[in-house]
Amino acid sequence: MPVTAFDVKEKYRYLNGFDSYLESEAVHGALPIGHNSPQKPPLGLYAEKLSGTAFTAPRHENKQSWLYRILPSCTHAPFAPATSPSPSLSPSPSPSPSPSEQHDDDADELHYIPNQLRWDPFDHAPAGTDFVAGLHRLAAAGDPTLKQGLAVFVYACSASMAPDAAFYSADGDLLLVPQEGALDVRTEFGWLLVRPMEICVIPRGVRFRVEVVGGGGSARGYALELWQGHFALPELGPIGSNGLANARDFMAPRACFDEDVGAGRRYRVTAKFNQELFVTTQVHTPFDVVAWHGGYYPYKYDLGRFNTIGSISFDHPDPSIFTVLSAPSDRPGTAVADFVIFPPRWLVGENTFRPPWYHRNTMSEFMGLIQGGYDAKKGGKGGFEPGGASLHNVMSGHGPDADSYEGARNAELKPAKVGGGSCAFMFESCLMVGVTDWALKRCRKVQEDYSEHSWGELKVHWKGTGEAARGHLLE
Numbered sequence: 001m002p003v004t005a006f007d008v009k010e011k012y013r014y015l016n017g018f019d020s021y022l023e024s025e026a027v028h029g030a031l032p033i034g035h036n037s038p039q040k041p042p043l044g045l046y047a048e049k050l051s052g053t054a055f056t057a058p059r060h061e062n063k064q065s066w067l068y069r070i071l072p073s074c075t076h077a078p079f080a081p082a083t084s085p086s087p088s089l090s091p092s093p094s095p096s097p098s099p100s101e102q103h104d105d106d107a108d109e110l111h112y113i114p115n116q117l118r119w120d121p122f123d124h125a126p127a128g129t130d131f132v133a134g135l136h137r138l139a140a141a142g143d144p145t146l147k148q149g150l151a152v153f154v155y156a157c158s159a160s161m162a163p164d165a166a167f168y169s170a171d172g173d174l175l176l177v178p179q180e181g182a183l184d185v186r187t188e189f190g191w192l193l194v195r196p197m198e199i200c201v202i203p204r205g206v207r208f209r210v211e212v213v214g215g216g217g218s219a220r221g222y223a224l225e226l227w228q229g230h231f232a233l234p235e236l237g238p239i240g241s242n243g244l245a246n247a248r249d250f251m252a253p254r255a256c257f258d259e260d261v262g263a264g265r266r267y268r269v270t271a272k273f274n275q276e277l278f279v280t281t282q283v284h285t286p287f288d289v290v291a292w293h294g295g296y297y298p299y300k301y302d303l304g305r306f307n308t309i310g311s312i313s314f315d316h317p318d319p320s321i322f323t324v325l326s327a328p329s330d331r332p333g334t335a336v337a338d339f340v341i342f343p344p345r346w347l348v349g350e351n352t353f354r355p356p357w358y359h360r361n362t363m364s365e366f367m368g369l370i371q372g373g374y375d376a377k378k379g380g381k382g383g384f385e386p387g388g389a390s391l392h393n394v395m396s397g398h399g400p401d402a403d404s405y406e407g408a409r410n411a412e413l414k415p416a417k418v419g420g421g422s423c424a425f426m427f428e429s430c431l432m433v434g435v436t437d438w439a440l441k442r443c444r445k446v447q448e449d450y451s452e453h454s455w456g457e458l459k460v461h462w463k464g465t466g467e468a469a470r471g472h473l474l475e
């Protein structure tokens with residue numbers, strides 16, 4: 001077993017800040033001083049740069065990190081498609097495909113349909129399913145080879161990735177939204193413990209391994225893979241200098257390394273590359289980074305720290321007010337992906353229909369529910385349930401279901417706290433998303449009667465233009 005040169009008490013102490021320039025060393029003196037690439041880096045380490053933007057990207061967008069590690073990441077056998085039983089040039093210690101290599105939905109054709117879609121909670125994973133095997137693509141837009149677009153996944157896993165396994169995505173940054181079960185994410189930069197009501201972002205290229213902790217050894221959640229750019233905090237405009245997600249509440253791991261080199265090709269690294277999985281093996285642990293510095297690193301955020309802001313007079317504001325992270329497109333104010341949450345909050349709007357209004361949006365809206373209920377939709381069996389999802393694609397009309405509408409229309413408008421213990425979220429994108437076969441059929445979770453069930457019973461309140469209505473207009 002690898003030796004972990006790390007004080008366990010230190011494991012969950014994080015560095016704080018969003019889009020900061022950070023540094024961390026697990027061994028004093030491992031970071032070169034005033035140099036990135038000295039002739040002989042300290043302690044016999046190799047220096048390796050990891051780029052998250054072009055070298056020449058403007059300073060305010062530039063994201064790079066320097067890793068000081070025992071061996072650089074190029075020291076591995078050639079990659080082979082993950083379905084191949086023995087991807088390495090030399091014999092693999094586990095010739096049968098690992099659970100991480102049994103994907104089938106990444107290559108699924110995408111279906112573009114204007115219907116509103118909702119899914120019952122997705123199944124928990126069968127025994128022995130690790131994070132990579134348990135990742136299912138639901139929807140996507142764009143093309144990772146052009147670094148444009150995004151993909152939406154759900155995951156369900158019942159087992160930690162093997163101690164000798166690691167995964168990375170060359171396709172994009174992964175935003176993970178756990179819904180059940182905590183994930184202990186071992187990254188090259190250190191550890192991140194990510195529980196339900198927390199999120200994390202693992203940038204493109206960063207190797208990681210997911211351990212399932214708590215939740216009875218089972219975990220379920222949602223993921224967004226951002227093929228273009230990186231997440232930023234939204235502009236605050238007139239809100240001012242604080243509010244929504246505050247930069248200091250983002251947490252980055254501290255350097256922590258394993259030491260294991262030369263005992264045969266025992267480490268398996270799975271790469272997601274153009275939506276296919278490839279595997280290689282190597283003699284050394286990929287988690288051998290003793291120190292790092294830079295602006296390109298994984299991070300986590302506790303959604304409970306979100307400073308929710310809303311109307312204190314009248315009318316329901318646009319949900320942009322709830323944006324945690326935003327990945328901009330080239331058009332100002334237009335996101336490839338916004339990550340938006342609907343946390344518990346006070347509603348005080350006067351003479352206001354307080355739940356979301358009916359609308360058609362040029363953006364696509366994928367929603368999930370981490371816990372509790374959502375104020376515009378009934379919960380319970382056949383409703384919008386934790387672990388389920390909905391998709392309202394570009395210009396697909398939606399809004400509160402009939403019961404929620406009537407309830408809100410007739411509600412006494414005293415201050416009310418909505419969503420106690422609840423949290424829904426939305427991945428909102430300027431792109432029209434296609435839906436996979438797995439999402440439409442194989443997962444068997446689509447609620448066939450979603451639209452009818454939600455809006456079929458909406459009453460006509462129109463008073464008409466007859467005597468009664470004229471009377472009403474004159475009232």
Ligand SMILES: O=C(O)Cc1cc(O)ccc1O
Pocket residue numbers: 316317318319355356357359365376398399426
């Ligand atoms: O469709 C939804 O439920 C999400 C949503 C919430 C809201 O408050 C306003 C607009 C919107 O799309």
Ligand SMILES: [Fe+2]
Pocket residue numbers: 356359361365392398
């Ligand atoms: Fe919406």
